Amino acid sequence: MNDAVTAPIDRESRASRADHEALRLWLRLLTCTSLMEASVRAELRRDFDCTLPRFDLMAQLERHPDGLRMGELSKRLMVTGGNVTGITDQLVQEGLVTRAAPPDDRRAFVIRLTAAGRRSFLRMAESHEAWVVKLVSGLSAPERRQLFELLAKLKRSVTAAQAKRESD
Amino acid sequence: MNDAVTAPIDRESRASRADHEALRLWLRLLTCTSLMEASVRAELRRDFDCTLPRFDLMAQLERHPDGLRMGELSKRLMVTGGNVTGITDQLVQEGLVTRAAPPDDRRAFVIRLTAAGRRSFLRMAESHEAWVVKLVSGLSAPERRQLFELLAKLKRSVTAAQAKRESD
DNA sequence: GCCGATCATTTGAGGCCTCATCTATTGAGG
DNA sequence: CCTCAATAGATGAGGCCTCAAATGATCGGC
Numbered sequence: 482m483n484d485a486v487t488a489p490i491d492r493e494s495r496a497s498r499a500d501h502e503a504l505r506l507w508l509r510l511l512t513c514t515s516l517m518e519a520s521v522r523a524e525l526r527r528d529f530d531c532t533l534p535r536f537d538l539m540a541q542l543e544r545h546p547d548g549l550r551m552g553e554l555s556k557r558l559m560v561t562g563g564n565v566t567g568i569t570d571q572l573v574q575e576g577l578v579t580r581a582a583p584p585d586d587r588r589a590f591v592i593r594l595t596a597a598g599r600r601s602f603l604r605m606a607e608s609h610e611a612w613v614v615k616l617v618s619g620l621s622a623p624e625r626r627q628l629f630e631l632l633a634k635l636k637r638s639v640t641a642a643q644a645k646r647e648s649d
Numbered sequence: 650m651n652d653a654v655t656a657p658i659d660r661e662s663r664a665s666r667a668d669h670e671a672l673r674l675w676l677r678l679l680t681c682t683s684l685m686e687a688s689v690r691a692e693l694r695r696d697f698d699c700t701l702p703r704f705d706l707m708a709q710l711e712r713h714p715d716g717l718r719m720g721e722l723s724k725r726l727m728v729t730g731g732n733v734t735g736i737t738d739q740l741v742q743e744g745l746v747t748r749a750a751p752p753d754d755r756r757a758f759v760i761r762l763t764a765a766g767r768r769s770f771l772r773m774a775e776s777h778e779a780w781v782v783k784l785v786s787g788l789s790a791p792e793r794r795q796l797f798e799l800l801a802k803l804k805r806s807v808t809a810a811q812a813k814r815e816s817d
Numbered sequence: 818g819c820c821g822a823t824c825a826t827t828t829g830a831g832g833c834c835t836c837a838t839c840t841a842t843t844g845a846g847g
Numbered sequence: 848c849c850t851c852a853a854t855a856g857a858t859g860a861g862g863c864c865t866c867a868a869a870t871g872a873t874c875g876g877c
Contacts, residue, residue, distance in 0.1 A: 619806020
């Protein structure tokens with residue numbers, strides 16, 4: 482029996498025909514993201530012995546050579562502050578980022594990529610991007626663009642629904 | 650300052666203009682899923698003091714009244730077996746599912762929802778579905794259908810890319 | 818009957834993540 | 848000044864998750 486080539490059995494199959502179409506959309510979105518994420522994680526792990534959260538944090542820093550504060554990293558990575566503390570600690574330990582005290586606010590820290598961190602990141606980023614390109618290559622360019630636009634709309638929809646809930 | 654209404658700063662903004670379009674598609678997909686997932690988690694937590702993994706596991710069982718084995722749950726939830734063991738243990742503890750030994754294979758266990766588990770799940774599922782409907786209501790029905798189809802295509806693309814990588 | 822491959826599941830170490838709570842600092846008013 | 852609310856981060860408990868290794872059961876072939 483070769484499971485790899487049989488029809489996939491995943492979360493999506495949890496919705497029966499009677500279930501609402503919105504639910505199936507949500508489950509399919511979740512399935513797609515999970516599949517891609519698992520793939521990217523495995524790639525980073527296998528080739529660079531790095532995790533996705535570490536990579537994501539370094540990616541943010543690479544785009545901000547002047548550094549980012551913990552809170553800014555937290556917002557951009559969409560995770561809690563406590564979490565950023567832990568990952569940053571590790572990266573500091575490994576010499577990939579630095580924690581500097583800004584002169585104007587003694588509560589804060591500015592996190593920056595070290596030269597070694599930048600080199601390490603760039604090496605990973607190249608391979609990472611190539612892998613992502615492969616993963617989505619089953620869609621034509623127009624399809625990818627269309628998907629991109631629909632996701633933008635979805636993002637707005639979700640944000641709006643949340644805002645409405647919170648204003649109750 | 651009301652952060653809820655300012656432009657979102659999230660993972661997606663990590664990709665610069667120079668970055669590849671595939672990367673931006675992936676980041677936007679990730680952002681959408683993260684937003685929806687966080688929203689659903691918060692809802693389950695606030696209203697039912699339940700986590701998403703527990704809910705997902707119960708959802709699978711609700712659709713299979715005859716029960717599922719650990720390995721089947723693992724496949725359907727797209728998580729490792731060790732993980733299913735832990736969550737199942739808790740649900741057994743809380744009296745929401747049972748672990749039964751099938752007569753024909755003493756290695757395996759069949760997990761089933763108890764009556765209390767089923768009641769608990771159905772109560773959550775109703776609210777859950779309504780919430781998901783709200784989250785995606787910013788898209789028209791045709792848009793939702795189109796997004797659904799594009800995601801199906803993406804799913805196939807990702808699966809194909811992975812299969813190719815694994816056959817090396 | 819027995820052996821070895823395979824399979825179902827568990828275990829344990831370790832990373833990620835959240836929430837609630839804490840400490841230190843800042844900054845606006847009195 | 849001084850107080851007090853708001854802010855930046857850190858901490859600790861607890862849940863989710865993976866991987867690798869271990870345990871026990873099954874099954875095909877001898």
